[in-house]
Amino acid sequence: MKRQVKKKTERSQLTKFKRILRNTEYHGSHESIKKNELQVKKKRYFKLVNKLFIKYTTNKKIVVHAPVYIDYYNNFNFNKTNHFLNKIKKIVTKENGRVSIDFSQTKLITASAMISFLAETDNLINASKLGRNAISFTHPKVEKVESVLKQIGFYELLKKPTRDTKTFKDVSYWNYASGVSSEPQKASDSMAEIEKKISIKARRKLYKGFSEAMANCVEHAYQNPAQVDDVQTKWWAFAGVNDDTLIVVICDKGIGISKSLPLTRGSELIEKFKNALSLRKLNDSAMIKIASRMGRTSTGKSNRGKGLKDIKSIIDTFNSGHLSIYSNKGCYKYFRREGNLDDIMKEHKTSVCGTITEWSFPLNIGEEED
Structure with missing residues (x-):
């Protein structure tokens, strides 16, 4: 808007100088004509320089x-x-x-x-x-x-062409995939290779919880009706097994939990959870904590939309694991070690502009049940 106003002002000034020059040509002295001609040339020169500068800086x-x-x-x-x-x-x-x-x-x-x-x-x-x-x-x-x-x-x-580098054990285990959340089946197909590698080592209950949580995160990443194009409804994921620990990170660049939750759950239900959890205010980290406790979606199906709750239930069942959720400026961490629960909320100054969910579980948990 400011740029448009600036351009309009420059055009007005140039028109004004041209009008003055025409008047002086009929009624003015030779000195006045020369002076006004210089003003017009000067204005035209700076206009040309400005155009060249914009072109140069755009390509640089x-x-x-x-x-x-x-x-x-x-x-x-x-x-x-x-x-x-x-x-x-x-x-x-x-x-x-x-x-x-x-x-x-x-x-x-x-x-x-x-x-x-x-x-x-x-x-x-x-x-x-x-x-x-x-x-x-x-x-x-x-x-x-x-x-x-x-x-x-x-x-x-x-x-970009790659160069040969050393193989690092804590790097080579990562597997990467991405897809579009508006096409759940396509997302599932895209994750097949990652899921295959994980499921070889993961125990059945653990893997089932991971798969359902992944599906829910992908399907419900974007709740804003205005976001309909593929660029805005994409998700990205890393997954791998390192030292018998399953690690999964999934990211979307949607509107974030604090904005999507009121659209799917309603303000009344959110207020109830706020009071039940003794939360002071509904900032980003508080909304993440509330979302992790909710299990019913706007679809009304009890088996859908439990993503975060499913991951938490696995941590509770096996008394092991770690869950970290970053959404906009909020961060919520939930983990158990040797039966002890840790629950941390943090509000940052800057935003991740979306939601990132990271969870990890030891693969040897629940072996006695196999």
Whole structure:
């Protein structure tokens, strides 16, 4: 809007100078005519320079330095990572520019932050007119960081040639998939390879809980009727088995739990849960906690929409496991160790712009029942 006003003002000034020049040509002195001719030329010159400057800056790549730690587990790193993602988003979407990401300082990338980064990049190149040309990056200096980016499909997403790197045990176990939540069957097919690898080691009850929770997270990721296109209804997931522990991370860039929950459950029910859980206010982290206690969806089917509750019930049943949920500015963590329950809520200054669910379970739990 400001840019349109500025353009209109510039056009008005140029028209004014032209009108003055015409009047002086008939009635003015030679000196006045020369003066007004210079004003018109000057205005035209700056208009041309401005156009060339806009064209130049639009095509020029803006270097954005990735943080040392792309990470959501530490509060400081959480905000640094989100500031980094927001900077890229602003350049690509609002300024129609091109970004070159410099990974030279990056030493560590962790799961939840990486999937958020991957999801944002995927959305941006799909939304930009420049496509994949909107975002490029330099090879990281730290070999393990490069290995992570290769393993989770970042190189493939931006069609950058890969280099040979060492195999890291805590990197190579990750499997990556993505799909569109408006097509549950397609999402299920896309996850088949990941599910196959997990189910080989996972116990039946544990695997069943994971599968149902995954299906619900995918199906109910977006509840906003306005969000109907594939770019906005996509999901991304990592999964793997490391040291006999099943780890799953799933992300969507939807409206977030705090906005979707009132649409599906109603404010009255939310208020009841708020009072029952002794919550002071309904911020993002409080809404995540409420969602993790609810088990009935807007469809009215008792076997649907239990995603978060199903994961919690597995943790309760086997007294083991960890659940972390990031949604917009909120974070909720639920875990049991040796029968002791820990329940943590945290409100951050910056937003993940969507929802990330991460859970892990030891695969040796419940062996006595097999």
